[in-house]
Amino acid sequence: MSKIIGISAFYHDSAAALIVDGKIIAAAQEERFSRKKNTSSFPINAIKYCLDEANLNINQIDYIAFYEKPRLKFHRFIKNHIQFFPNGLKQFIAGIKDWVYTNSNFEKKINSELKPIIGNKSCKIKVLYVEHHLSHAASTYYCSNFEDAAILTIDGVGELSTTTLFHGSEENIIKIKEIQFPDSIGLLYSSFTYFLGFKVNSGEYKLMGLAPYGDIKSKETSDYIKLITENIIDVKEDGSFKLNMKYFQYHIGFNMIEETLWEDLFGIKRRDDKEEFNQRHCNLALAIQNVTESIILKLIQEVKKITKSNNICLAGGVALNCVANGKILNSNIFKNIYIQPAAGDAGGAIGAALAVNYLFIGNKNNQKNKSDIMYDTYLGPHFNDNYILNMIKNVNAKYIYYENFDELIDSISNFIVQGKIIGWFQGRMEFGPRALGNRSILADPRASDMQMRLNISIKKREGFRPFAPAVLNSRTEYYFNLKYKSPYMQFVAQVADNIKLKISDNYSNLNLREKLYTKKSLYPAITHVDFSARIQTVNKESNERFWKLLQCLQSKYDLGLLINTSFNVRGEPIVCSPEDAYNCFMNTEIDYLVIENFIFDKKEQLVVSNNITFEQD
Amino acid sequence: MYRIIHKILQIIWLIPRRNNLLIMKIISFILIVLIYFIIIFPLHLYYKLSTIKKTKVSSTFFINNKNQYNNKSFNDKFI
Numbered sequence: 192m193s194k195i196i197g198i199s200a201f202y203h204d205s206a207a208a209l210i211v212d213g214k215i216i217a218a219a220q221e222e223r224f225s226r227k228k229n230t231s232s233f234p235i236n237a238i239k240y241c242l243d244e245a246n247l248n249i250n251q252i253d254y255i256a257f258y259e260k261p262r263l264k265f266h267r268f269i270k271n272h273i274q275f276f277p278n279g280l281k282q283f284i285a286g287i288k289d290w291v292y293t294n295s296n297f298e299k300k301i302n303s304e305l306k307p308i309i310g311n312k313s314c315k316i317k318v319l320y321v322e323h324h325l326s327h328a329a330s331t332y333y334c335s336n337f338e339d340a341a342i343l344t345i346d347g348v349g350e351l352s353t354t355t356l357f358h359g360s361e362e363n364i365i366k367i368k369e370i371q372f373p374d375s376i377g378l379l380y381s382s383f384t385y386f387l388g389f390k391v392n393s394g395e396y397k398l399m400g401l402a403p404y405g406d407i408k409s410k411e412t413s414d415y416i417k418l419i420t421e422n423i424i425d426v427k428e429d430g431s432f433k434l435n436m437k438y439f440q441y442h443i444g445f446n447m448i449e450e451t452l453w454e455d456l457f458g459i460k461r462r463d464d465k466e467e468f469n470q471r472h473c474n475l476a477l478a479i480q481n482v483t484e485s486i487i488l489k490l491i492q493e494v495k496k497i498t499k500s501n502n503i504c505l506a507g508g509v510a511l512n513c514v515a516n517g518k519i520l521n522s523n524i525f526k527n528i529y530i531q532p533a534a535g536d537a538g539g540a541i542g543a544a545l546a547v548n549y550l551f552i553g554n555k556n557n558q559k560n561k562s563d564i565m566y567d568t569y570l571g572p573h574f575n576d577n578y579i580l581n582m583i584k585n586v587n588a589k590y591i592y593y594e595n596f597d598e599l600i601d602s603i604s605n606f607i608v609q610g611k612i613i614g615w616f617q618g619r620m621e622f623g624p625r626a627l628g629n630r631s632i633l634a635d636p637r638a639s640d641m642q643m644r645l646n647i648s649i650k651k652r653e654g655f656r657p658f659a660p661a662v663l664n665s666r667t668e669y670y671f672n673l674k675y676k677s678p679y680m681q682f683v684a685q686v687a688d689n690i691k692l693k694i695s696d697n698y699s700n701l702n703l704r705e706k707l708y709t710k711k712s713l714y715p716a717i718t719h720v721d722f723s724a725r726i727q728t729v730n731k732e733s734n735e736r737f738w739k740l741l742q743c744l745q746s747k748y749d750l751g752l753l754i755n756t757s758f759n760v761r762g763e764p765i766v767c768s769p770e771d772a773y774n775c776f777m778n779t780e781i782d783y784l785v786i787e788n789f790i791f792d793k794k795e796q797l798v799v800s801n802n803i804t805f806e807q808d
Numbered sequence: 809m810y811r812i813i814h815k816i817l818q819i820i821w822l823i824p825r826r827n828n829l830l831i832m833k834i835i836s837f838i839l840i841v842l843i844y845f846i847i848i849f850p851l852h853l854y855y856k857l858s859t860i861k862k863t864k865v866s867s868t869f870f871i872n873n874k875n876q877y878n879n880k881s882f883n884d885k886f887i
Contacts (some may be wrong), residue, residue: 262884266810272844276852283844284837287821297884319882356870366875374869431869550877 193552194251196238197544198301199258199326199536203229203392206537206622207237208570209245210544213557215334217244218570218622220537223767229393233304234540240572242308249308255316256547258539259323261297263350265290267372270351271442279443319551321543323349325357325364327506327531330542332359333549334565335529336558341498343490346507346535347377347392354490358498362549362556367497373442374434376486377509379424382439383479385447387472388462398476399514400656401468403721404703405477411470415478418456424482430489468655468703484515491524501526506542510534511624513725517683520675532568532679533623541622567678567733568627571620574769579786582769589795593788596736600743603785607635608748611782612649614758616772617736621765625680626757627727628661628737630765630772632781634716634754636660641716642707645756648780652761655707657725658754660717663741664730666751670714671726680727680755686712691722716754727755810886813847 197208200221208218217240222228224236242249268290272279298318302309305316321329327344342357342364353375356367381391384398405412426432438453440446450461459471491503503525510516511534520528531538548554558564583590593599603613613633621627632649634641636658646654659680660670667673673684690713698709712718731738745751758772759765760779766772769786776784777796784791820843823836875881 256882260884262810262814262886265814266886269810269813269848272848273851273855276848277844280841280844283848284840287817287840290817320884321882325877325881364877366873366877368870368872368874370869371871425869427868429868429870433869546877547882551879551882553879 193253193548193554194245194247195254195256195544195547196241196252197256197258197326197540197542197547198234198238199539199543200233201231202536203231204536205230205232205234205237206533206540207234207241208540208544208622209241209247210541210548211245213545213548213554213564215541215564215566215570217241218533218541219572219620219767220622220764222764223571223620226764226771228762228764233301235304235307238305239308244572249305249316250312252316254547254551255301255318256543257297257301257318257320258326258536258543260320260350263322267348267351271373275436275443282443282445285445319543319547321546322352323539324352324355324369324507325366325546326539326542327534328355328357328359328364328366328504328542329546329549330533330538331504331506331510331529331531332357332364333545333556334531334541334563335502335504336556336561336564337502337504337527337529339500340502340504340529341494341500341525342504342506343494344505344507345376345487345490345509347381348372348375353377356490356494356497358500359504362554364546364550367494370431373436373439374432376432376483377507378439378441378447379434380479380483380509380512382441382447383475386450386453386461387476388464388466390464391447395508396511397653397656399480399512400719401473401476402480402514403477403719403723404468404470404473404655404706406470406474406699407477407481408699409474412474412477412481415457415475416481419478419482422456424486426482426486426489428489429493430486430491431493432486470702473703480512480514483509483512484518487512487515488518488522488524491519491522495524502529503527504529504531506531506534506538508535511681513681514683514723516681517723520682528675529563530679530681532565532625532681535624537623565622568621568623568625569619569629569734570622572767573619574787576787579769579789582773583789586770586773587797588773588791589797590789590791593790596739596788597743599785599788599790600736600740601747602790603740603783604743604747606783607633607744607753608750610635610638610641612645612780614772614776614781614784615737615740616758616766616769616784616786618734620767623679625727626755626765627678627680628729628734628755630758630767631661632754632756632758633661633740635750636714636716636752636754637750639710639715641754644780645716645754650756650760651779655703657719658717658756659725659727660714660752661727661729661737661741661755662752663738663745664728666745667726667728670752671724673726673728676728676730677726678728678730678733680725683723683725685722686714686718686724690714714752717752813843814886816843816847
């Protein structure tokens with residue numbers, strides 16, 4: 192029985208996963224324990240948790256699988272400087288420490304990071320290194336459980352690759368071809384993220400949320416698309432592409448882009464993060480989203496042409512672009528599509544361990560009877576009633592305990608339709624960027640002010656950001672134009688015509704604020720300005736308690752969907768423990784907190800401290 | 809080649825760590841700059857010359873890098 196710990200660390204989104212005999216036992220991101228969002232530090236707490244979950248100690252582990260190859264990264268570092276000499280001298284000097292000293296003996300480095308777990312015992316675990324894009328490919332292919340699939344991985348950069356086409360067949364994965372650094376869709380998208388005033392590596396989804404405010408019919412948007420495709424990126428028919436590096440700095444300096452060249456090209460200044468959005472920003476966001484989607488669709492066609500498979504697996508940070516995912520789904524190029532729910536670097540921890548299990552050790556797949564081995568992403572820690580009671584004692588909280596869960600959801604469903612906001616905490620924490628009903632904030636999507644209330648008072652974030660719906664699987668087609676399941680909130684689809692409201696003819700000419708305040712459907716809080724929604728379909732098998740709550744709302748109030756947003760505030764990671772949940776509840780305007788069968792009413796709590804200032808990201 | 813460059817840079821980087829005098833830091837810094845010009849520059853020229861030869865327009869930017877993974881694919885080594 193092989194026991195493998197997969198690790199992703201030292202860039203962003205550190206995580207650890209434990210695979211025993213091909214089965215994912217546990218996986219968690221380090222940020223949830225350290226409470227530092229997107230932390231790059233070694234995932235020591237996540238590893239401790241994984242070992243505790245399986246009741247193992249570190250010397251029972253056979254291999255540690257690291258999600259990339261440090262020496263191959265050094266290769267990229269030098270190759271890049273050879274190519275762009277003499278522009279990168281500063282970066283060359285600054286980079287020596289990381290590339291030459293820190294990463295020179297990685298096995299020693301990892302074993303020394305493990306000291307808090309190993310203690311003084313002499314224990315040295317074999318470290319194996321998995322190519323970064325192979326980690327992504329394995330994370331999606333092996334979890335999909337397809338017997339044969341085309342695999343496409345796209346991200347900012349791994350070691351050398353930025354986009355890779357693979358073919359998976361039974362337990363094997365074969366790399367077919369790739370595009371190498373500095374040509375990268377991920378970094379192109381991040382460059383626009385930076386130009387539009389968001390933070391690179393965490394603000395990309397905000398850019399995606401801003402894009403629908405752009406006007407696709409406007410001349411400005413088509414001009415921007417033309418400027419991008421004629422000046423910044425050269426895309427071939429097979430989806431391969433080359434960036435015009437004179438517009439970029441990330442390969443030679445410490446900035447993403449040559450700001451003055453971008454400002455000259457697009458005729459606008461780089462947006463400051465405090466600056467109000469105008470229509471030009473929205474149109475530019477739409478233009479780059481549009482270009483990205485067209486490249487991805489060409490890549491999808493190319494990988495189909497080569498592999499002739501009916502199935503496609505996607506991973507890498509770009510696979511978190513759910514608008515593009517929705518377009519792939521609608522293109523019908525592939526019969527089946529699987530996207531790793533933790534498609535970013537965190538998921539690399541799972542992928543690295545699975546790659547070692549199947550490709551290094553050569554184990555056979557014994558999980559074939561399952562349709563998805565991610566266990567609906569509920570791979571994180573859970574807390575029993577004793578733990579919760581202890582927390583309650585420590586913070587002196589007032590609560591009601593429900594022996595009967597049906598009575599609890601009956602009360603909560605009443606609160607929801609009264610417009611109350613619920614913090615919902617139960618079971619094992621989700622792995623990956625999405626809260627899927629175990630660490631969620633829930634609210635009624637029918638109230639027209641709910642989007643603003645949640646954004647400003649609860650999440651403390653930009654008012655334009657949309658919210659996602661969690662919908663009963665059986666009611667999906669009533670509310671949305673989506674024929675497939677979307678259990679991981681990975682696809683965007685249009686709301687169905689029967690819930691759409693008539694809007695004015697000049698809607699496309701309205702500005703951002705006017706579009707935001709226009710009531711577009713019967714469920715305005717989950718309907719984005721382009722009538723789209725990022726959907727989570729919920730069924731009984733994946734999350735019975737959450738499904739029961741939705742079912743209760745459906746039978747009592749004919750409401751088969753809810754706002755489901757992650758249980759955190761801006762700049763903070765999603766809550767992990769009951770303490771985190773209670774702190775977040777007490778420092779935001781959440782009305783009720785549900786932790787397993789305990790309900791906490793904000794009005795009943797003794798101390799309400801609104802003095803915490805949340806970090807701005 | 810990458811292994812050799814790595815070794816040289818490692819030694820240079822380690823100089824001030826073994827002897828923490830300011831002069832050692834300055835020597836290390838100068839050597840790193842020199843390496844950039846003595847090693848990277850000639851390789852850059854070679855790169856430029858080799859890319860001039862490849863002037864034909866290609867219909868793809870893909871690099872064909874077919875690779876079947878096996879148990880030898882999991883070491884951390886330079887290409």
